[in-house]
Every structure is written in C-alpha cells, then in structure tokens.
Amino acid sequence: MDKFKPFIEDSLERINRLSNQEKVAGVVGIASLIVLSSYLTKSSRKNLAPLVTETTIDGINIDEDLRGWLHVASQKYGNTFRAKIAGQTVTVIGKENSREVFLNESFSFTKAVADKFDVLGMFGIESDEKYLTAPSIITRYLTPSLTLYNKRINNQINLKLDELVGPAKDEPKTIPHLFPFVLSIVARSSTSVFAGEELCKNETLVNCFATVTMDIGSNLNKNWFMDNFPMIDSFYQRTIFPRKPTILNHRKNAKDVLTPVIEERVRNLNNPAYDRPNDMLQVVIENHDPKGEWGLPYTDFIINWMFVLVFVSVHTTTENATHTLYYLMKYPEFRKEIIEEQKRVLAEEGTEGKPVKFTYDVVKKFVKLDSFIREVFRMRTIELQLQHKNITNRDIVLSNGFVIPPKHLVFMNTWDISRDPELQGEDPEVFNPWRFVESAKQAVRIGNDHIIFGLGKHACPGRFMAVNSMKLVISNILDRYELTPESDITLADTVRGMPFGGVVFKAN
Ligand code: HEM
Numbered sequence: 108m109d110k111f112k113p114f115i116e117d118s119l120e121r122i123n124r125l126s127n128q129e130k131v132a133g134v135v136g137i138a139s140l141i142v143l144s145s146y147l148t149k150s151s152r153k154n155l156a157p158l159v160t161e162t163t164i165d166g167i168n169i170d171e172d173l174r175g176w177l178h179v180a181s182q183k184y185g186n187t188f189r190a191k192i193a194g195q196t197v198t199v200i201g202k203e204n205s206r207e208v209f210l211n212e213s214f215s216f217t218k219a220v221a222d223k224f225d226v227l228g229m230f231g232i233e234s235d236e237k238y239l240t241a242p243s244i245i246t247r248y249l250t251p252s253l254t255l256y257n258k259r260i261n262n263q264i265n266l267k268l269d270e271l272v273g274p275a276k277d278e279p280k281t282i283p284h285l286f287p288f289v290l291s292i293v294a295r296s297s298t299s300v301f302a303g304e305e306l307c308k309n310e311t312l313v314n315c316f317a318t319v320t321m322d323i324g325s326n327l328n329k330n331w332f333m334d335n336f337p338m339i340d341s342f343y344q345r346t347i348f349p350r351k352p353t354i355l356n357h358r359k360n361a362k363d364v365l366t367p368v369i370e371e372r373v374r375n376l377n378n379p380a381y382d383r384p385n386d387m388l389q390v391v392i393e394n395h396d397p398k399g400e401w402g403l404p405y406t407d408f409i410i411n412w413m414f415v416l417v418f419v420s421v422h423t424t425t426e427n428a429t430h431t432l433y434y435l436m437k438y439p440e441f442r443k444e445i446i447e448e449q450k451r452v453l454a455e456e457g458t459e460g461k462p463v464k465f466t467y468d469v470v471k472k473f474v475k476l477d478s479f480i481r482e483v484f485r486m487r488t489i490e491l492q493l494q495h496k497n498i499t500n501r502d503i504v505l506s507n508g509f510v511i512p513p514k515h516l517v518f519m520n521t522w523d524i525s526r527d528p529e530l531q532g533e534d535p536e537v538f539n540p541w542r543f544v545e546s547a548k549q550a551v552r553i554g555n556d557h558i559i560f561g562l563g564k565h566a567c568p569g570r571f572m573a574v575n576s577m578k579l580v581i582s583n584i585l586d587r588y589e590l591t592p593e594s595d596i597t598l599a600d601t602v603r604g605m606p607f608g609g610v611v612f613k614a615n
Contacts, residue, residue: 153502156198156509158189173490173601174522181523187509192491194334197516199491201523202530204505206555208495208517209562213503216561219496219516222337226418229323230411231349231358237401237408238415240394245568248390249300253575254467255385256300260576261465263296263307264583272588272612279613281593285432286605290317290425292580297424300572301416302365303386312364319357319414320422326353361410369406373397387416420569428577430599431483433606434538435581437596441479441540446585448475464586470578478543480577481550484559485531486538488521490602493558495519519558530556550574588612 159180162168167175169190177199180188186201200208208214217235221228227235249256271288272280282288294317299307306312327348333340348354365388372392375381383389391412395401401408435442452472458464495517497503503511511517526535532542543549551570553560560567567573584590593609 153510153512154504154508155512156187156189157184158196159184160191177491177520177522181520186520186523187505187507192518195516197491197494197518198509198511199520200505200517201520202527202555204507205493205519205524205558206562207506208519209558209565211503212564213497213499214495214511214517215498216493216495216565218498219494222341222496224324224327225341225344226320226323227415228341228345229327229348230319230354230414230418232411232414233345234402238412241412241415241419242565242568244387244390244394245572249387250568250571252385253571257465257467257470257575257579258463259299259304259307260296260579261463261583262304263299264292264580265587267292267295268583268587274614275588275612276614279611281609281611283593283609284607285610286425286429289429289432289580290421293317293425293428293576294421296576296579297417297421299386301387301413302368303384303388306364306368306388309364311360315357315360316413316417316421320418322353322357323348326351358410361413362406365410365413366406369409373405388413420573424573424576427480427484427487427573428580430487430606431480431577431581432584432610433596433598433608434479434483434486434540435585436590436592436608436610437598438538438540442585442590445473445476445479445581448473449582449585465579465582467575470575470582473578473582474544475541476578476581477550477574479540480574481543481548481557482538482540484550484557485525485542487599487602488525488559490522491518492521492602493519493561521558524556524558527556584612587615589615 161180162170164176164179164183167179169176180190180199181201186203187198189196189198191197192199221235227238232238271291272282291313295307295313298313298316301316302312327344329340333343369388369392372384372389376392376397388409391409395405395408395412397405399405403411435445452469453459453464456466456469456472458466458469497511497513497515497517500513502513505511524530528535548554548557551560551574553562553566553570555562560570589612591611591613593611596606596608598606
C-alpha cells in the first residue's frame with residue numbers, strides 16, 4: 108500500500124488546488140462516466156440484431172439500390188439485422204418475424220409514423236386520443252353500409268368524369284397525369300360517404316379534402332435540426348406548423364361549410380320527424396354527445412373527425428388507384444381481359460341500363476380485377492415499409508432472440524415478403540395479374556403474404572372501402588372510355604416513386 112502513498116498524496120494535493128467549480132465538474136464527469144459505462148455494458152450485453160455497417164455489399168450500394176442491398180444483406184446477416192437508414196439505426200425485419208411485430212401491442216405503426224410526419228398534430232389536432240375509436244366506427248358503420256353507399260359513389264364518380272373528361276366522342280381528351288385526375292374523383296366520392304350527397308357538391312369542401320394531405324406534406328420542410336432533435340421537430344410540427352396560412356385556410360374553408368350543417372343536425376338529433384342523413388358525419392355526431400367534454404367546441408371536434416377520415420383514406424386510395432390504372436395502361440392485353448370480364452358480369456347480372464350498374468354484388472364478381480389490384484399491391488410492397496416503434500419503456504425480445512430496445516424502430520423488409528416464392532407462388536419477380544384468380548386471396552384479405560394493409564388488431568379497417576372505391580373508379584372509366592397511352596407509360600420502381608404518362612380518353 109505504501110508504494111501508492113506518494114501517488115495518493117500527489118492526487119489529493121492536485122484536487123485541493125482545484126477551484127470548487129472544477130471539483131464539481133470533476134465529480135459530474137466521473138458520475139457520467141460511471142452511468143455511461145454501465146449503460147454501454149448493459150446494452151452491449153443485449154442481444155441486438157447484427158449491425159450492418161457496410162454500405163456496399165457484393166458491389167450493391169444501399170443508396171443506389173436499396174432493394175438489392177436488402178437482399179444481399181439478409182443473405183449475409185440473416186433475416187433480422189440493424190442498418191442505418193436515412194441517418195437512423197433501425198432494425199430490419201424479414202418475413203419470418205414481421206407477423207409478431209404487427210401482433211405485438213408494444214409496437215405501434217401510427218406512433219412511428221407520427222414521429223416523422225405527425226399529420227394530425229400538423230393540422231392542429233392536439234391529441235389523437237379522442238379519435239382512437241375511428242377503426243371501430245369504420246368497421247361498425249362504414250363497411251356494412253358499402254352496399255348502400257355504392258350508388259352514390261358511382262354517381263359521384265360519373266359526375267366527376269363528366270366534368271373532367273366530358274363526352275370525348277369526336278374530340279378525345281388527354282389527361283396528362285392520372286394522379287390529380289384520380290384524386291379529384293376519389294375526394295368527391297369519399298366526401299359523399301363522409302359528409303353526404305349534398306355536401307359533396309360543395310367544391311370548396313371537396314377541394315379541401317382532396318388537397319389537405321398533400322399540402323401538409325409539401326409544406327413540411329424539414330431541416331437538419333428537426334432530423335436530429337426530435338423535440339424540436341415535434342415542437343415545430345405541433346406548434347408552429349398548424350399556424351401556417353395553408354393550414355388555417357383549410358380549416359376555415361371546412362369550418363365555413365360544415366359548421367351550419369353540424370349545428371342543424373345537432374338541433375334535430377331528437378326530432379323523430381327529421382329525415383336522418385345517412386353518412387359518416389351523422390354517425391360521428393350520434394356517437395359523440397354534443398354536451399360531452401371534448402376539450403374543444405363541439406363543431407370543431409366533429410370537423411376534426413372528418414379530417415381524421417380524410418387523412419387515412421383519400422390519399423392512400425388515390426395513390427393505389429393511380430398505380431393500378433397505370434399498370435392497366437402499361438399492359439393493354441390485360442386491360443382487354445378486364446374489360447371482357449366486366450362486360451360478361453354486367454350481362455350476367457343484368458344491371459346494364461339500371462340506375463346503378465356497378466352494384467356491390469357486380470363488383471364482387473370482378474375476380475380478375477380483384478387479382479389485378481392485389482398484384483399491383485404486391486408490386487408496390489418492395490422495400491422498407493410499415494415501420495413500427497417500441498412504444499414501451501422495456502425491451503421487446505423477438506422470437507428469434509433479438510432485442511428491440513424502447514423507442515427503437517423496426518422496418519418490415521417487404522421485398523422479402525412480396526418476392527418469396529413460398530408466399531407468392533411461381534416467378535414472384537414477374538407481374539402476373541391473374542396470380543390470385545383461382546385462390547381465396549382477395550385484395551382485402553390480409554395475411555403474412557399480404558401486408559399492405561397491416562395485420563392484426565390494427566390492420567386497416569378501411570380496406571373494404573378502399574378496394575371497393577378503386578374498383579368503382581377503374582370500372583366506370585373502362586366502361587365509358589377507350590384508353591390509349593399518349594406516350595410511353597413508366598411504372599414506378601420504388602415505393603415512393605410515381606408512374607408517368609399521359610392517357611387519351613375517347614368515349615366508347
Ligand atoms: C389503399 C388504401 C389504403 C391503404 C394501403 C391503407 C393502409 C393502412 C395501413 C398499413 C394501416 C396501418 C396498419 C397497422 O397499424 O398495422 C392503416 C390503418 C388505418 N387505416 Fe388504412 N389504408 C387505406 C385506406 C383506408 C381507408 C379508405 C380508410 C377509411 C375509410 C382507412 C382507415 C384506416 C384507419 C382508421 C387506420 C388505423 C387503424 C388502427 O390504428 O387500428 N384506410 N391503413
């Protein structure tokens with residue numbers, strides 16, 4: 108011990124020479140080191156999935172070819188590994204473990220999305236708590252009414268086609284890009300379901316519902332601080348963004364149109380002589396007591412509900428209907444078969460010339476169209492998608508033993524799912540629109556092999572409306588017009604990518 112004496116005395120003397128501030132800093136520094144080293148020891152003891160740091164594997168670079176990179180990375184490191192994606196270390200989950208993530212309530216897709224793109228917060232909806240019943244409202248009231256809503260959806264699609272394409276008999280009409288075209292059709296037909304047949308004639312409201320989601324997306328200019336400091340990001344999205352003129356304008360427009368209607372419906376709630384409107388606005392009002400504590404004026408609360416429905420449905424349905432139409436344009440031979448099926452079913456069902464040609468039952472018989480849509484979904488689930496966040500403050504241990512720490516993000520390697528021959532059948536690389544015709548795998552039927560709508564308790568409750576609307580938009584267009592590509596059709600080859608090409612519409 109004696110041999111340490113000079114060292115200890117020297118150290119004590121040095122410490123005594125330090126100012127009080129320096130001593131405090133020293134103590135804090137040592138304490139931090141102890142905490143940090145104990146954290147590092149603990150986390151290094153955790154069985155985290157292997158961290159892949161190579162940005163290029165077998166000559167494939169992650170930024171140039173994410174899909175190819177995912178493929179070689181999973182061959183080399185197994186189906187679960189960690190990687191730095193867009194500056195953040197996340198865990199990539201392959202087909203073997205994706206199901207358990209969906210089914211585990213400790214993971215949340217909506218919270219993971221909201222961390223980066225808090226659409227409700229950006230629209231000034233402070234808490235999502237009061238709208239958590241949306242899935243059950245959709246399942247209980249919307250999906251069972253689709254048979255009834257089909258008439259108005261068809262009507263609105265046709266009115267919009269009259270307006271956007273017109274007769275196009277002698278003079279064909281060229282639509283330069285199908286996305287805005289489909290968006291205005293879907294916005295109008297969805298408004299007829301959400302707010303009723305009268306309100307869907309209101310251009311201001313329909314335009315607001317059509318553009319609000321994209322306006323939020325295009326106005327969110329993230330900078331380095333927001334990407335690296337989640338609290339600054341959240342503050343910006345929830346406090347500053349909702350005050351932007353575009354957002355205030357959308358709110359004002361919706362409020363001006365919807366407030367008098369909501370007030371009138373509330374006044375008539377207990378009036379037996381009132382002709383009860385049949386739409387989601389009425390359902391939402393009837394499910395929320397006007398005298399209840401909603402934390403904001405009742406009309407604002409109900410208007411928020413309308414926007415919640417719009418945010419989850421209009422853009423998603425439009426995007427997928429647009430992609431499907433472009434696939435139909437790219438493959439005229441398949442388009443021909445879809446048209447033949449349509450003609451055959453209409454003849455069998457005898458609805459030609461009736462007020463509603465494409466009834467729910469007719470649409471159900473379009474098995475080729477259904478398979479085509481599901482195949483387009485499959486072609487679109489091809490990268491890292493459906494991120495989920497561990498929303499608890501404890502580790503989640505996956506069945507393969509890998510640990511997902513609190514707040515950590517996992518991404519589904521959807522390429523692994525959509526290109527697996529065991530899950531998808533022969534030649535999964537090939538676009539085969541009739542892949543599901545002979546199977547019971549409808550476009551709405553979720554499963555380990557079909558996760559575009561999620562899985563489990565939180566699987567998309569609006570998928571029945573979404574696929575039904577897609578079929579009605581496509582069927583009405585094909586029924587009324589002969590379509591020819593104006594130029595080459597380019598399909599999207601990434602998840603975020605857009606197809607391109609003008610389409611010439613000529614009346615049949
Ligand atoms: C093709 C169009 C659509 C796609 C691809 C889609 C996809 C999804 C996905 C992936 C989820 C998350 C599932 C999960 O957390 O596991 C979801 C949730 C949801 N979707 Fe859709 N959706 C579409 C259309 C719609 C429509 C039309 C509605 C409403 C009418 C809707 C309402 C909802 C709601 C309310 C949730 C939240 C479910 C929950 O948290 O429990 N979606 N959707």
